[in-house]
Amino acid sequence: NAGVTQTPKFQVLKTGQSMTLQCAQDMNHEYMSWYRQDPGMGLRLIHYSVGAGITDQGEVPNGYNVSRSTTEDFPLRLLSAAPSQTSVYFCASNPGLIGSPLHFGNGTRLTVT
């Protein structure tokens, strides 16, 4: 059972480039989300989805786009990368049931130069 899989593990972008961070889960979880982790800031919620076709903004959504066409996949798109988006990005999921913890992927470390 793979759990939550994120690709790539590392990525370097130049300012202005776009890219998509991939996230897939094989646990049939309805809820998926993206967080970013910055030194001294803790993890902050970017976007989340409570099911296929449904997405919403979290605490820091600017500069990011998401879609949820299937239950399994929840890609995060950076439209025009900025140095401020240098961070470690984590995808998480849970079945949406009361008392169910979040399952996290291993993260994508993104550097924007």
Add this chain to the structure above:
Amino acid sequence: KQEVTQIPAALSVPEGENLVLNCSFTDSAIYNLQWFRQDPGKGLTSLLLIQSSQREQTSGRLNASLDKSSGRSTLYIAASQPGDSATYLCAVGRGYGGSQGNLIFGKGTKLSVKP
């Protein structure tokens, strides 16, 4: 706005010691509180989840308590081992859009257990 604070930011203890990590939050209207462990370069692993109606949860050598009225939670680790060395994160489920999966995190406590 909900804020989650973890004290201390770092802790070093000798092997075998019992220890307590602290977490406080400013808004008592939470769905749940979760404790996670993060190893360097890795994702987060859920340790314990306490629903807002519960007072504590236990798993092996770990015990987490929740006092909503005072806005506090503690994670107690018994008989610490070098393998417990990691960063421990506290998060409250406050719910953007009503989803219990949306968490607000503290900055973590980095624990080092010396052999």
